[in-house]
Amino acid sequence: MKIGILTSGGDCPGINATIRGVSKAAINCYGMEVVGIHGGFQGLLDIDTEPLTSMSVSGLLTSGGTILGTSREKPFKKKATDEEKNERKRLITDNVKKMGLDAIVCIGGNGTQKSAYKLSKIGLNIVSIPKTIDNDVWGTDQTFGFDTAVGIATEAIDRLHSTASSHRRVMVIEVMGHKAGWIALHSGIAGGGDIILLPELDYDINTISRVIMDRFKKGHTHTIVVVAEGIKTMNGRKAGEFVAQQIEFETGIETRQTVLGYVQRGGSPSTYDRILATRMGAHAADLIARKDFGKMVCLRGDKISSISLEDVNDRLKLVTEDNDLVVQGRRIGICFGK
Amino acid sequence: MKIGILTSGGDCPGINATIRGVSKAAINCYGMEVVGIHGGFQGLLDIDTEPLTSMSVSGLLTSGGTILGTSREKPFKKKATDEEKNERKRLITDNVKKMGLDAIVCIGGNGTQKSAYKLSKIGLNIVSIPKTIDNDVWGTDQTFGFDTAVGIATEAIDRLHSTASSHRRVMVIEVMGHKAGWIALHSGIAGGGDIILLPELDYDINTISRVIMDRFKKGHTHTIVVVAEGIKTMNGRKAGEFVAQQIEFETGIETRQTVLGYVQRGGSPSTYDRILATRMGAHAADLIARKDFGKMVCLRGDKISSISLEDVNDRLKLVTEDNDLVVQGRRIGICFGK
Amino acid sequence: MKIGILTSGGDCPGINATIRGVSKAAINCYGMEVVGIHGGFQGLLDIDTEPLTSMSVSGLLTSGGTILGTSREKPFKKKATDEEKNERKRLITDNVKKMGLDAIVCIGGNGTQKSAYKLSKIGLNIVSIPKTIDNDVWGTDQTFGFDTAVGIATEAIDRLHSTASSHRRVMVIEVMGHKAGWIALHSGIAGGGDIILLPELDYDINTISRVIMDRFKKGHTHTIVVVAEGIKTMNGRKAGEFVAQQIEFETGIETRQTVLGYVQRGGSPSTYDRILATRMGAHAADLIARKDFGKMVCLRGDKISSISLEDVNDRLKLVTEDNDLVVQGRRIGICFGK
């Protein structure tokens, strides 16, 4: 059996560990042949590949990014005519045959899951693995990359405490997460944030300002506000900048903002993500071995399992009001905006 | 309502975050009064306490160790006569009355859970929280401290790779875990260990040596062996030293060993442990508020819940052959000793 | 003898270690009495202090920020009339007498050195210690805070490599440094930056773009551009944003930018900074003991020494063309803008 692996969409820590996990299990356990497809779905269109061996994937566990490269290219363009779509379908099917691939492992976020589902529907043998720092893929308790991103964001918040305290300031930090508040929620609690704003929960600047004024009255030296990039603002303004300006205007207290940016996506994965990525990779090889295609590997409690790509398609996993962390966060006095 | 908090047994990262979690939830949410009891159960015998306020627990989230101090003192000695036990019972009951405590939160490992159960049986209102880097407390998916310890051990293994590779050596690293192999299992997989030895699974030096010889023949520059401190050895010898010597003797390949030691227990908790500790702390306050005593707080999937202290008593959570990490670790080629 | 310590200007890692160093040496070695003055020079105007003891400064070595608080308040306003200045002079001299201070240690950056010189000229016994992440204080080989900031910036650059490489991008990172390029120079070399732009050296977008195009032609997957916040741009635009846009426009290659921001100033000091801060603190106590006032503590080679505040006043230490790191950086192929 010969399988291909491709990585698509934004990079995140743990992709290389997954490539290693799939390859090691496929080769050691099932004697499969493995090739890496370059540049995401683009490599499928261009037949751009490299062989992966037990030795060539050795050492990948700790490295960031993806050795296969990635792109945002999709196999099927949204605005394509039916004819164009059919042509693409033929091209891809032919290419897969030319490469001699019995199955393809697609590693990516929500966009990739959607594309994987489409490839599955045109008859290819697909197994996908969810991958995003945003943790917003439906059907899995967690995605790898998320724990690392939360760790980086938390370390940044830790650092801001000392500056905020020395200068008696409000510090606003904007973290990633796309339309989901998972990174803000977890890093906010782990970093001792006093106010945490998520895209999923409405916020009110008056309430926030009152909480901040109260804190200073009680003798707290500073206040940390953790803001997800995806929260609503006015006139399309950036989340951190908007909230910082509003707070300073309302409270008159010196307020500074930091946008954490791309450092959240890079570097060596955390131990948690290395293990999760490795396990998900090994499970993908298992699914292929038993010809259980059209599935996305997922985490359920402490077990690795799988879910139909059809179920995952076009859904987002978002934070809800009754989320345990939100409920317990409120108990210890964190303000979620209202 | 007035509650006391005590921390007992070996220290681990996240205890202070738990003290903060209990206190903040108890004060902010339920208007309780909170005191910290010094030096574990010893403080209960000596009435040695300090008041804990919302301000005094601020900043505890990130600090290692326990601000309350700890000891290995037990409320009831194993070899005490019935009379001595009755006297202790009276003393403790009187002291709790003198301190005006309506409930006590006991934070500790397996020994502490046992003591908490005994105090519960003599009629005190007890809620306990599991705490150990070893992750071996029955009834909870995970204990805080564990993720931090695994992270430290993994970073150490990462460092050993470069030395082992430059010198073409076998490197044996002994990690903590008491009678359980959890730290070795997780750090071994996260650190890219080639051989992982756990107390729960038998090992055979001949098998291990053959695996090592094979690896060098295939062109690998080095081999990393991760050993739990609790594995069986001969003549009471220390785990790492014993395994390293046996391997060098059998294979003739230069083999070095490192014992990681106390650094695994100390320092700032990881983001995962900060969140778990905070949530468990907040949940302990909830249990007290609804007078749900005789319980240990636990993690089940992604929910914080509780379990009867009676169920936890005298049980250990150990690694089993069918553990998902062991099964999947074998698939990617890790040798577990046989 | 009784001495006061104040910390002024922007915070940086190592201030608390310095406070500890001054206090421990003053108390243990010379039997002095030590008080901390709150909020920088403001505390001198308000007589806002706290006693510092050997026990109270214990544990400060590793903590970020300043326990004394800081402000940008200056003892003498620039636009004050002569009369106002005389009044301030009287107020400060009186306050120092009221507090019974025989000498004052001023810990701060360039602004603080200037203020310290003025206080020295009105007859106060002043010893100052340089402190800034920017490393731009004249008269000392290095300031504490700098090594920590460079470490944080370098770790961020490390992380960007994996993202840049996976997406085949140009990544621009803007680091702090005020008008000096020290942080950009050191973190750029340590992080493997390909192009480093400093305020002290002119740059030319055409040259930079050609270097980037050449790199991609040679097969490099990505290019890292490290930019000091103080470089010249057009229309007052921010350094990173400006450079990223210019590069993308000129080369057509996808270019992203990250502004590292406040995380560079916070958190626990590096080992180098802890040692430098401790030594500088201890030396300040020595200077006071021998009544050697009007001096700034400095580092010269591997010795701690001192320099007259008059010499330091109104001068900046900037990167020059013949700086060893620039010269050697060019040898290994780094482009400094032209």
Added chain:
Amino acid sequence: MKIGILTSGGDCPGINATIRGVSKAAINCYGMEVVGIHGGFQGLLDIDTEPLTSMSVSGLLTSGGTILGTSREKPFKKKATDEEKNERKRLITDNVKKMGLDAIVCIGGNGTQKSAYKLSKIGLNIVSIPKTIDNDVWGTDQTFGFDTAVGIATEAIDRLHSTASSHRRVMVIEVMGHKAGWIALHSGIAGGGDIILLPELDYDINTISRVIMDRFKKGHTHTIVVVAEGIKTMNGRKAGEFVAQQIEFETGIETRQTVLGYVQRGGSPSTYDRILATRMGAHAADLIARKDFGKMVCLRGDKISSISLEDVNDRLKLVTEDNDLVVQGRRIGICFGK
């Protein structure tokens, strides 16, 4: 011109950065051809090499260990007869001719400097670069690897504080350094050690015990003792174990010890070491370009310079009583054993 690079002796962080620095400067700046020699001096005997190019050394800046491998093999055995030595001399000279090498860069510690000097004396064009975590090479202010090792040791001491404090213990930590106390001295001060024992300074257990008893009387919760592996003990016992046992015996206070071990040598170099390694590498290429052979690259103040291999030969750089850190450490109350 064609040059060879070899790495010999124990590995340390920054070797790969040096290989990259030499290669990039040699290729970019002087158009030299570069080969890497495998396994230290052994590769010179076996003609075991690989070509190094600008692309092949890219990415080496951050990696630990040495990509060339290392061994403890010396070019000339101590006990060799004159005839054997002459034969070796002929073999090496012939091999260098066969490989077409105009010069060789030897990267290593004291043993390597001695061998480099010998090769220089038999007429080879040698430039050497000092490399050791121990910082004990004569003629240079600092060696790369040292700052990284001190950082790792300091982080370990940081962790021990929380455990020691929670349990009210004495914690003894044994760090590396061979016969020199540099790592113990620097990590001891940076980690807030209370007692620091160096091979160069005598110590007295009675004095140490009295200091510890005094500290506990004054209210300190714990004491940290940092011990260099090279201190004198009785009956050949290991440093940390010996000191811990003596202290516990004398004071009756619970004392634990940790041996830090191999983790001090591995992993990614610190920013300081990356820069130092890069600069030293680039300077070695400069020396070769101007045919300035028989020299060891060194750091003097903030300049990279060189020193004759003859001057370095057979000398050790050790800590002395009048070392600034020792003098200032005593001022802040650190006990150095007497």
